[in-house]
Amino acid sequence: MSTSDGKCENFVNGGQKQGLPKYYKVRAYQMVNGSKSYGAFSQVQQIGTPLAPKVRFFLTRERDGQFQHVLNWEAISGAAGYEIYRADSADGAFALVAQNADGNWENYVCAERDDVVRYYKVRAYWLQNGEKIYGEFSEVQHNLPAVEFRFGQDRERNGDYQYVLNWVADPQAAGYEVYRAASESGPFTLAMQTSDGGCENYVDGGQTRGVPKYYKVRPYEIVNGSKSYGAFSIVQKIGG
Structure with a gap:
């Protein structure tokens, strides 16, 4: 936005998506010899909070002769899709194991061994000019470790x-x-x-x-x- 009102102190940017923050900076200008003479840019201001999917539950189960891990979360309105990441330990490296370009996706099921502990987290993404813009990760979920x-x-x-x-x-x-x-x-x-x-x-x-x-x-x-x-x-x- 550009305005020639030197007293302007407000900018309203409508049509935003929940969970998708935007970043803004402002600079003033004067008119010198008929041209704009710019002041310094302000610091960058973030508006909006990147949302993390809220996990409803994580569980393991035996179904149809298969041991499964199930992660379920609440879809975020306006999201374009989700990515699931998994690690073998709480402080291990998380790797992408599943993604879905369905903004209403809420359930991830995978076959797993019954003698391992896995750690999962999910994040939503939005599309902007064809590129993925990511929200925050959910809280990490895992099954109970083996007893000693x-x-x-x-x-x-x-x-x-x-x-x-x-x-x-x-x-x-x-x-x-x-x-x-x-x-x-x-x-x-x-x-x-x-x-x-x-x-x-x-x-x-x-x-x-x-x-x-x-x-x-x-x-x-x-x-x-x-x-x-x-x-x-x-x-x-x-x-x-």
């Missing part, structure tokens, strides 16, 4: 030969599932589940000396009324 074992040991208690598995509870967990197998390669089947997030111990009685068992544990949270699983632990052998 303190020990796995065998014992005899009151005539019962037992295998005892002990781990460090996760303060974010709502409960745990313990899986058991006769060999390290499986197949593993569910041996115990508990809705006690502070549980740190599983005792498997009725065992046979010299016959080992293999165990793995995973924590879970409750998201939208269903279990959202953390990563499986390493396999722990007891006995043999």
